Structure formats: C-alpha cells, structure tokens
Amino acid sequence: LIDASPHDHAETFRLLADSLRSRRAGLLATHIQMMPDRHLSLSRHWLEQPVEKKNIKGLEEFSEGIVKTAHDDKPALLRAGTDEKEKAKQLLFLEPLFPLSQLVIAGAGHIGQAVARLGRLLDFEVTVIDDRAEYASRERFPEADRVVVDDVGRAVENFPIGPDTYIVIVTRGHRHDAEALRACIRSRAAYLGMIGSRRKIFLMREKFVSAHWASAAEFDRVHAPIGLEIGSKTIEEIAVSIAAELVKVRSESREQKATEDA
Amino acid sequence: MESRKNIYPEVLSRLEEKQRLALATIIETKGSTPQIPGASALFSEKGLLLGTLGGGIVEAAAQAKAVRCLPDSRSLIHDIELEGKPSAEARFPS
Numbered sequence: 001l002i003d004a005s006p007h008d009h010a011e012t013f014r015l016l017a018d019s020l021r022s023r024r025a026g027l028l029a030t031h032i033q034m035m036p037d038r039h040l041s042l043s044r045h046w047l048e049q050p051v052e053k054k055n056i057k058g059l060e061e062f063s064e065g066i067v068k069t070a071h072d073d074k075p076a077l078l079r080a081g082t083d084e085k086e087k088a089k090q091l092l093f094l095e096p097l098f099p100l101s102q103l104v105i106a107g108a109g110h111i112g113q114a115v116a117r118l119g120r121l122l123d124f125e126v127t128v129i130d131d132r133a134e135y136a137s138r139e140r141f142p143e144a145d146r147v148v149v150d151d152v153g154r155a156v157e158n159f160p161i162g163p164d165t166y167i168v169i170v171t172r173g174h175r176h177d178a179e180a181l182r183a184c185i186r187s188r189a190a191y192l193g194m195i196g197s198r199r200k201i202f203l204m205r206e207k208f209v210s211a212h213w214a215s216a217a218e219f220d221r222v223h224a225p226i227g228l229e230i231g232s233k234t235i236e237e238i239a240v241s242i243a244a245e246l247v248k249v250r251s252e253s254r255e256q257k258a259t260e261d262a
Numbered sequence: 263m264e265s266r267k268n269i270y271p272e273v274l275s276r277l278e279e280k281q282r283l284a285l286a287t288i289i290e291t292k293g294s295t296p297q298i299p300g301a302s303a304l305f306s307e308k309g310l311l312l313g314t315l316g317g318g319i320v321e322a323a324a325q326a327k328a329v330r331c332l333p334d335s336r337s338l339i340h341d342i343e344l345e346g347k348p349s350a351e352a353r354f355p356s
Contacts, residue, residue, distance in 0.1 A: 002328050005335040006285040006304070010277050017271040028270065030287070032339065040337040075299040077290050093289045095300045097268050123267040 001032065001093065009044040016046045016097065023099040023162075025049045027070055029059060032091040062092045069094045073261075100125040101164045101190070101250055106152050106180040107171035108135035111195065114239030115168055116144050122243060124166065129155040131176075153179030161187040163253075166246050168226065169194040178204055181222065185214045191249045193223035193242065201225060223249075269302050269313040281306055282335070284328035288315055295320070295344060307332055319344060 003009070012028070019026050026048040033041040045059065051070035056063045065078040078092040103119040105112045108130035119126045120143035127146040130136035136149045148155050152171055156179075161167070167189050169180045177194055184192060185208070194201070201224045208214045227241030228248065273285060288301045296316045303313035303321065305328040315321040323342045331338055 001287045001289045001339050002324065002331055002337060003285040003287070004328070004331045004337045006273060006283050007277055010274065013270050013274040013277070017274050020271065028268075030289075040339065042337050077299070091289070093287070093299075095268070095287075097270070100267060 001030070003030075003042055005042075008042070012044040012046050015048075019046065019048050020097065020099045025096065025098045027051060027066065028095045028097055029062075029066065030093040030095075031059060032093065034089040059092065065092070066094060069096065071261075072096075073098075073258075099164075101166060102127065102162070103246065104129065104156065104159055104161075104165060104167045106130075106156055106167065106169045107176070108132065108137075108140065108147075109170065109172055110235045111170045111238055111242075112168075113140060114236055115170065115242050116141050118239055118243040119246070120144070122247060124246070127159065129159075129180075130171070151179075152176050153183045156180045156183035159184075161189050163188045163190055165189045166191040166249070167193070168242060168246075170226070170242075174200060174204070178207070182208070182213050185218055185222065190253050191223065191246060192221060193226035193245065195226045195238075196224060198225060268300075269304065272312055273302075273304050276304060276311060282332045283311070284332055286315060286324045286328050288320075289339075293344075305329060305332075 016026065016028060026046055029045040029047055031043045031045065035041055047056065047066065049070060051066060053063050053067055056066055059066065061080045062078050065076065069076040073096045075096065076094045078094065080090040101124050103124035103126050105115055105126065105128045108128050112128060116126050116128055126144045127148060128136055128141050128144045129148045129150065129152055131149065131151050133149045136147050138147060141147050161184060167184050169177050171177050171180060177196065181194055205219045208219050209216050223245060227238060228244045230241045232238040232241045276283065284305045286303050286305060288297045288299050291297050291299060296318065297320055301315050303315045303324070304311045305325055307329060309325060315324050320342050324340070327340050
C-alpha cells in the first residue's frame, strides 16, 4: 500500500503517538476503499487497547475481525463484502502496536554509553541514570530517550518499573551498584543485571541477605555477573554480551506471554 | 507480540515539514519473502526518509512507485512479484 497523502492522517498518528508514549498499546486500522475510478480512498483509525466491539465506530462491518486481531496481536488484512468482487473493494489493514520495552541503565560510564547505543538499536526505550551531570548528559547519550541526573538509588526507585522494564546496573563502583540494586531488587522488572566479579557479587549477596534487603532467592534472580558468556574483554564486547542477554530475556518473556495468551 | 519499533511517531514529526510524502506499508505477503506485514517506510521525492520495507527489490520498487504517485497524491496498492524460483530442490534432490 502506498499512502500518497499521509498528511490527511496526522490526527490519527498523533493519537497513536500519545498512547504509546503513555505506554498504552492499540491497533492502527487503515481502511482502504477502491473507488469506481480505481482511485483509493484511505482512512486511518487508532483503536486503543483493550479493543471492544462496542468501541469500534465507523468500521462496524469489520468488528469481529478487529476484536480477533486485537487479541492475536498479529497484523491482519480483512476483506468486507459478500462476494469476491465486493471483497476486493474494501480492505482493512490492522497493525497491533505496542510501547517499546524500557531499558534503564544505572551508570553513565563507558559501558553505560555502549549499552545505551545498542539498546536503542534493539528497539528499547532507553533511560540513563547517573548522579554526575557531566557524565549523564545529552551530548554523551544522544540515543537515550531520557537522561536523569540524580542519586542513583533514588532515581531507580522513582522509575515506574513494570513487567516490561529491563535494568542494567553498571555504575562506577560497588556502593552505587548496591544502592541501585537495592532500589529495584523486589520490583516486577523483567530483567535485573549487575556488573561485577563473582567475588563482589558473592559478598553483595551475603550483605543483602543478612540485612534482609532481599531473600537469597530474590538475589539469585539478578543476572550477575552480567551478560552472556562470549569471552568479552573490551567495553564494546561487554556491551554486546549485555545486549545479547537483554534480547534473550525479552524474547523468552514474549514467547511465554504468547503461550499464556493462547 | 512484535518487538519492532514502528515509525509512525516519527512520521508524525516529519509531517510538519512542508514537503510531499508517501507512506508505504506492506499489507500482505505470499510465500517466503523477507518482508513482514506492517513493515513501513516513508518516502519523499528524494527517496527513503525513514523505516524500511526489508530492503532489496521490494523496497526499490515501492520507492519508484511512491515517488511517482507523489505529484498528484494518488494512493495505490501495488503488487510486487519476486522473481526467481526456489532452487533448493534442484540442488539437493531427495
């Protein structure tokens, strides 16, 4: 489909962008009508989830297919009409759209920078947190959606962590790492990962358990040492191993969600 | 559930620029193709601005069509046939 006047649909795109920014999913419905002169007439509608039959206005003849697509979460092309000839004249293309998974990077050092870049590339919405304004800057993180300058522990705690949030802890030192971890270890985050040697992590685990900041089981949920084992040495390689782990966890969680929905 | 980022919020910001644009979207595929329904790309007279239809022949053909329908803003549905037959069978007879 080639829409030669997308300007006509600016309002729909605006509603869509607003919903996704507020982390609400929905369906973009493109109604395609073939006119007698073979000219196409297009209209676009944004249907925010949860889509219900009674909320579908102007597209009533497609309502069953719309509800089904809203549930399946897969793009669909619907045809309306009673006979073959009629069906070719009216189409409805449905695209389920979702807010992006959120990646929170605590620590704006070199690794944080490299992970932010990869995170953006991998379709995460990226937030970077550091207490040092000279590190957590727009200039150093052009690809981040948000850069927060604040006490790391407090900023992580204030972040609206949901089941689609991925947290990477790569601050400049153990103390800040521990503060960041403490702020999210009991959250619903899909992923928690922290950088550090096995020894550092072992000591931190002891501390967390003895101070009752987390149970042993809760601590063991943390991906630490962070990243997949690919023999990384350089900062960029470490970032790739972290990014690979994020992708792995994200696909697993999506697969699991798909199975639950089915 | 799809993880792909959609380009519509970016399309929206491009719409503020005063230039003719065409938004191409794959709405259906048959057989094995590198394209997926929902893949979208925004074209101006100069070519691709953002998004992708998966590259290759399809994107090039869509771009040519998109640029041609810009002047009179006539939307259309265009079928693109991918040439070539699967060769695996010929190479590896069972």
